[in-house]
Amino acid sequence: MIGKLGKFTALAAGAGLAGWLFSRKRGRNPDRQLTGSPNGQKPRIVVAGAGFAGISTLEELARHIDPDEAEVTLVDQHNYHMFTPLLYQVATGAVDSANLTYPLRRFCTTRGFRFICSKIYGLNPLDQVLTTAAGQIEYDYLVFGLGSQTNYFGMQEIQDRSFGLKSVSNATDLHRKIVRNFELAATLDDPEERRRLLTFIMVGGGATGIELTGSLHDLVRHNMIKFYPEISNDEARIMLIEASDHVLPGINEKIGKIAVKRFEEIGIEMRLNTRVAGIRDNAVITVDDELIYGDVIVWTAGIKPNPISAGLAVEKYRDGRVIIDEHLRIPAVPNIFALGDAAASIDPETGDTLPPNAAVAVQEGEVTGQNLARLIRGEPLIPFTYQPMGELIALGRLKAAAEIGPVVFSGMVAWIIWRMVYLTKLMGTRNRAGLVVDWIASIFAYRKIVDTSPDE
Amino acid sequence: MIGKLGKFTALAAGAGLAGWLFSRKRGRNPDRQLTGSPNGQKPRIVVAGAGFAGISTLEELARHIDPDEAEVTLVDQHNYHMFTPLLYQVATGAVDSANLTYPLRRFCTTRGFRFICSKIYGLNPLDQVLTTAAGQIEYDYLVFGLGSQTNYFGMQEIQDRSFGLKSVSNATDLHRKIVRNFELAATLDDPEERRRLLTFIMVGGGATGIELTGSLHDLVRHNMIKFYPEISNDEARIMLIEASDHVLPGINEKIGKIAVKRFEEIGIEMRLNTRVAGIRDNAVITVDDELIYGDVIVWTAGIKPNPISAGLAVEKYRDGRVIIDEHLRIPAVPNIFALGDAAASIDPETGDTLPPNAAVAVQEGEVTGQNLARLIRGEPLIPFTYQPMGELIALGRLKAAAEIGPVVFSGMVAWIIWRMVYLTKLMGTRNRAGLVVDWIASIFAYRKIVDTSPDE
Structure with missing residues (x-):
């Protein structure tokens, strides 16, 4: 088994490369400490849900506020962010799920945010309290991004x-x-x-x-x-x-x-x-x-909003999503921003809503992160405008279809763009390195075809 | 998120490197076809268990026999080989389990062997039949390598x-x-x-x-x-x-x-x-x-032999392992080779047995693969002699202890040797590339700290 020195050298070179990547990544956020207790004087921002909307809000917040300006807490039932657009590739053995999950603990501690891993049971907008398995979490501003779940239409x-x-x-x-x-x-x-x-x-x-x-x-x-x-x-x-x-x-x-x-x-x-x-x-x-x-x-x-949205006594769109204003706030409860799949932003001219997808959630989070910083400083809010980024749909082996601006095209070029875009959107250098290994193996060698179910 | 061009270039370079590795690996076994039905004229070799002993036997068989000399069938309850020596690193988040499992389907089809994924319920040496969930499997020669299980001493x-x-x-x-x-x-x-x-x-x-x-x-x-x-x-x-x-x-x-x-x-x-x-x-x-x-x-x-060994009416060592001769055969049933954790090879001079570990299993499989080829051709068998390869024990972060020949030493050099040896022993270039990414991440960044348990 030993003696494959060439291969080993190549692996070691890859190791060195990866080492450089990691060293660049580390220490990016110089020692931001977790803020004090939630009973302090600082405004308390709570982000409920670590999907694309929540993460995007937090990334923008980290850019625009200092740790002493606000206490920021993320709450999610899982301790990881899941890159859902590639979940289907886990099902088909192209990608390992470990490469699509990013630890929220790392995300939050390096940014000076607090993280609470707990299931959310309810939201009381009057008392400004989120009810979780870990207890009540009070907030001054809430970012509501609990996403959607599969719709079985009652069956x-x-x-x-x-x-x-x-x-x-x-x-x-x-x-x-x-x-x-x-x-x-x-x-x-x-x-x-x-x-x-x-x-x-x-x-x-x-x-x-x-x-x-x-x-x-x-x-x-x-x-x-x-x-x-x-x-x-x-x-x-x-x-x-x-x-x-x-x-x-x-x-x-x-x-x-x-x-x-x-x-x-x-x-x-x-x-x-x-x-x-x-x-x-x-x-x-x-x-x-x-x-x-x-x-x-x-x-x-089909999808439907999560059960917490369903329980909120505020105005809903016909599919159950919470209706939000141009600043992505719930009109009746303006200290709650509702984003992503859970919210419906209605175009006042056409009456259309934005689709429940990752691109919309990310852009909504970006504006919300900025608006939270503005709110804290008493500055005027900026309205949300969706910038369509085009569409990319993978269609199997080396094939995809794309709409970029006015152009629709398909084939291998679309497929390459598709892979590059997804690779850059994935959180974490480690995950990207793992995804590259997985994709290369899937294309040139074989997909994962092992069944590691527990023994019965 | 876009614009990190340097990092992306590096990833792409890594991708190219990995691509080269894979291209070297592919096509190594030129189109060996699966052999015919088990009722043919060729001797039927059945390998029960895809641990180190079974895999090592099959690798050696592939080197020494042609597909038309024998029908070779591997049976295991899992459709993957598990690299057990690193299992503890899965538990501690250093390595992803996907990088330690190698698909037996790929292993067998590229070598012209048959694979049956089925739980083994029993062995009847008289009728030369293995009983599995998928039915009876007849053999002329059996390699018995079902390994061990955890010993709870009846508690x-x-x-x-x-x-x-x-x-x-x-x-x-x-x-x-x-x-x-x-x-x-x-x-x-x-x-x-x-x-x-x-x-x-x-x-x-x-x-x-x-x-x-x-x-x-x-x-x-x-x-x-x-x-x-x-x-x-x-x-x-x-x-x-x-x-x-x-x-x-x-x-x-x-x-x-x-x-x-x-x-x-x-x-x-x-x-x-x-x-x-x-x-x-x-x-x-x-x-x-x-x-x-x-x-x-x-x-x-503690460990104990698997239940199939326990049910075999042949001579056992005091810990329940099947006793084997110098050719690793069960003396009373010489068309069964018993290897690895399931078998006890007793040194006639000292009365000692070899320990149940991977190094012993691999060496036993190597000799057995050669002996099966010899048996088929009517050549005399070669006796088994264990060649001690030394000991390597990891002791946490950048520390290990090693015994190589007469020398015992510890520290970072031992740790580096430990990592290199395990990397070369792991099956599959894809797995090795994944293991390198995992190890680099674990050392320089962080270990896996996500809990992807199903929601309750």
């Missing part, structure tokens, strides 16, 4: 019998299930049972559903099949079900057409205009009472 | 209330528990409860216990404490309990003394000559009825 059977894609455990559970089904199918003789285990059904043609489907195709066709000589290519099926007559609603129509064309070319079964009424054991049932058999069913057909 | 309460360190899920469970306890303690006021949550007790002073304890010290003192301003250094305690009067039994005594001295210096509480009688809720109870309180208790105080 418990769907929640019980499908995989979601909103959390690390969702994604790793789905990945293990896919691999486990391949292993199981490889040991069985019954062709129907094998086919059932190897049929993967995605419900919902939004961005998550489309990117997951394209990536799953890569996993199955370019990885699994190669390593399972017992299983033939046509035994594995990938299917996408969408209720409307087109995919990627809310995104440039041309991109949706590119996606459909691409999926037709690579043999993904698409069922447009197909409404799902429920999920039985091993089958999706449509409103026309058709049964579509498959053992792995992924539900990405 | 179910210990098994229920302690963490083991034999599987990926053991290690990730322990890591999450450590992080979760820090998060929980940070939200509590009761000093006794905080101290209980932050007391970590390791039972067993063997190699695993010692390396885990040293690494846990690094995690707690050099990582966690820094990111938890609510928790003071003296609230966190690390304790090692060992029944005998010295640590590292079976390893050069000098190394044990180096370990004890090192642990005393860095403030690890050591309790030698302390026998554990049981574990109650949140406390270890000794044979002297002393209660030692702590919420996280890790049991590494």
Whole structure:
């Protein structure tokens, strides 16, 4: 095993490179100390939720205020920020979840902020108190960024019998299930049972559903099949079900057409205009009472605001999001900023709202961070204006579709832009280095195809 | 977020380097095809267990036989090989488990071997059949390498209330528990409860216990404490309990003394000559009825052969290992080679047995791979002789102890050798690249401190 000196030298060189990267990263924030108790004289800013909106607010706050100007506390039920746009790649073995999670402890301590890891149970705007498992947290200003959750439209059977894609455990559970089904199918003789285990059904043609489907195709066709000589290519099926007559609603129509064309070319079964009424054991049932058999069913057909938003007695948009003003504040409770998936910013001219996505959340957080600094100093607030950054949708192996300014294009250039943008957006040098290793391995060697489920 | 061009360039360079590594690795095994059905005319070699013994046997077989000389099948309940010597670093956040697992599917298909992922329920030497969840597997020659499991000496309460360190899920469970306890303690006021949550007790002073304890010290003192301003250094305690009067039994005594001295210096509480009688809720109870309180208790105080070995009606060593001859075969059933932790090779002169460790398993597999090729060709077998390679024990941050030939030494040189040896032994270039990233991050930046347990 020893003696591969060339390879080892190269690894060591990579190590040196990585070492330099880390040394540049360290000490970026010179000794900002955690502020005093929440009963001090300084205004208390509490950020609820460490998604894109919350993190972006805090990054901007760190740039605009000194630690002695305000006490800043972040509260989240997890002790990490999750880079959700790549969660589907965890499910398809392209990326390890460890490279997509960034520790909030590190994020907060290096910026002089306080972090409380606790589940949030409620919000009382009158008393200015957030109720958590760790106790009451009082605030002067609250940034409400608790995001959204999967919408099962009240159908418990769907929640019980499908995989979601909103959390690390969702994604790793789905990945293990896919691999486990391949292993199981490889040991069985019954062709129907094998086919059932190897049929993967995605419900919902939004961005998550489309990117997951394209990536799953890569996993199955370019990885699994190669390593399972017992299983033939046509035994594995990938299917996408969408209720409307087109995919990627809310995104440039041309991109949706590119996606459909691409999926037709690579043999993904698409069922447009197909409404799902429920999920039985091993089958999706449509409103026309058709049964579509498959053992792995992924539900990405909708999101809804988190339960804390639902419990807030303030004006809501028709989908349940809290309505906010031009400064992203709740009009009736102006010391609460509501951002991201939990909030609806309505365009006064068109009546449209911004979509619940990462780009909107990040921009909302940036303005909110500045406005909090302005509030503390008694300066006038700046209004929020969304700057569309374009759209990028990955469509599987070396393919993507992009809308940048007035131009829509697809292919490998779009794919390269897609990868570069996501790599730069990911938090933490360590995670970026890990993501590069994962992506290179996924493209040139193979994806993760191990099932590390606990033994039964 | 964009604009860090220098860092990006460096990442891209690293990517290129990694790409070269992967390209060198690919195509190493030119299209060896999976052999036909197990009912063919070729001798059927079945390897049960994909630990160090099994993998080493298969690697040697691939070198010495052609695919048309024998049908080779590997059976394991997991679809990956686990690099167990670094499992403790998964528990302490230094390494991601994904970098320590290598897919057996890839290993087998590239070598023309068959792989069956299935739990093994039994072995019938008379009928030459292995019973698995996937069905009966007939063999002409069997390599029995099912390894060992944690020995709780019949005490179910210990098994229920302690963490083991034999599987990926053991290690990730322990890591999450450590992080979760820090998060929980940070939200509590009761000093006794905080101290209980932050007391970590390791039972067993063997190699695993010692390396885990040293690494846990690094995690707690050099990582966690820094990111938890609510928790003071003296609230966190690390304790090692060992029944005998010295640590590292079976390893050069000098190394044990180096370990004890090192642990005393860095403030690890050591309790030698302390026998554990049981574990109650949140406390270890000794044979002297002393209660030692702590919420996280890790049991590494012994191993025993797997249950399949226990069920075999052949001669056993006093610890339950199957006794093997100089060719590593079971004397009564000479078409079964028993290797690794499951087998005891007794030195005819001294009466000693070889220790159950990776180095022995690897060397046994090497000889067995060659002997299987010899058997098939009717050539005489070569006897097994163990070549001691020395001992390497990591003792935490930049420290290790080594025995190489007649020399015992410790410190940073030993630590560097330790890292280099483990890096070269790890399977797969991708895993090695990931391990380098993890180690650099752990040394220069921070360890993994996120808890990705599923939401309750």
